[in-house]
Amino acid sequence: MFDIRRLALLVQVVEAGSITAAADLMMYTPSAVSQQLRKLEQEVGQPLLNRRSRGVSPTEAGQVLAGHARRIVQQMQAAHSDLDQLAGLKRGSLTIGTFPTLAGSFLPVVIRVFKKRYPAVSLSVRSARFDELLADLQSGVTGLCLLWDYPWNPFQDESVRVTEVFRESTVILVSRGHPLADREQVSIEELRNESWIVRAEAHPVVEVLQRSAHDAGFEPAIGFLANDYQEAQAMVSVGMGVAMVPKTAVALQHPDVRVLSLGPAAPLRRILLAQRQDKVYAPAEVAFHSTLLEIARERAADYL
Structure with missing residues (x-):
């Protein structure tokens, strides 16, 4: 593994064309930069820079490594920026x-x-x-x-x-005057003779009801197609039928509707x-x- 700080130095030196210029940019001494680059060359196992009286130029290996290092340094800068933003999330x-x-x-x-x-x-x-x-x-x-x-x-x-x-249970809605309204839990078998209020336009809850009813050995009789769950609750509240809904659908519960559990058999x-x-x-x-x-x-x- 290469030291990220040495890779950053290599990028600066290659871009500046001079160890002295790169040292000034990164607030190091030229000798410190030279020492770190020699250690990087030892890690790589081959020369990375051609040193001349007037500056330096990358060897073929230096050019290849600088290209990779440039992307690594940019990604690390992005990571620091993201973490700084995450710490305070001052924009976005x-x-x-x-x-x-x-x-x-x-x-x-x-x-x-x-x-x-x-x-x-x-x-x-x-x-x-x-x-x-x-x-x-x-x-x-x-x-x-x-x-x-x-x-x-x-x-x-x-x-x-x-x-x-999270996982969400399916519940049954009945009107306050329904014979089962005082129960906390019912089985789907007990509802085989009910008229069902379901969502319109092939809503996924229709399949949930059909699968549950078929497993219990009956075909649900659909009495009303509702456009949303508030409409479904309103129809249940006046005794137009019962409904099967996901539990989040009754976060705002109609005062004349009772919510009954299906127990362990409830579709999730x-x-x-x-x-x-x-x-x-x-x-x-x-x-x-x-x-x-x-x-x-x-x-x-x-x-x-």
């Missing part, structure tokens, strides 16, 4: 992608903490469907995004790095934080990643 911007149920429940808690810690970072949020979230991430519109998956269809994309944030979905594999993560992204996982650890039990 970040756009994150999310989906509605998380935007209305868990994410605002994270944003509140993040903005308090890093008030100078300009933060924006884009809420969209799964395919749009992934497209925005891959095109660089967002720096990171929140996704989800279920055990029967795990998310897999070699270009995307994912971190599990993973909430994932996604970032591109091929990019260097900006300090604001690193800070948001860390803050989000910290809040998730504190609140994970709330979603099971």
Whole structure:
């Protein structure tokens, strides 16, 4: 392994064309620079500089090593800059992608903490469907995004790095006047004769309901297609049917709706934080990643 300080000296000497000039730039004595470069030559095992009465020029080996060293030095400078920014995050911007149920429940808690810690970072949020979230991430519109998956269809994309944030349970919604409203837990089998309120436009929760019902031996009767979970809760509240929803969907619970657990049989979905594999993560992204996982650890039990 080469000493990074000696590599930096080599770059300065090659660019300045003189040991004396490089020494002045780096606030060393010429003899100290010469000594360090000789040690570097010993590490390399061949001459790196042609020394002349008027300055120096790199040997072929010196030119090759200086090219590599230049990139290493630039990367180290970038690392120092990023760490300095991360320590104070005095500037920067970040756009994150999310989906509605998380935007209305868990994410605002994270944003509140993040903005308090890093008030100078300009933060924006884009809420969209799964395919749009992934497209925005891959095109660089967002720096990171929140996704989800279920055990029967795990998310897999070699270009995307994912971190599990937490696991979320599926719950049943019934009206306050429903015969099961006083229960804390029900089984899907007990709901075979119910009319179901589901999300419209082939929403993923429809597949969750169908799989659960089919496993219990019945076909769910769909009575109403809701455009969002607030509409679904409103229809449940007046007895139009029951609904199966992810737990984050009832962060704002309708007063005339009861939330019942499905117990150990409840389908679970993973909430994932996604970032591109091929990019260097900006300090604001690193800070948001860390803050989000910290809040998730504190609140994970709330979603099971």
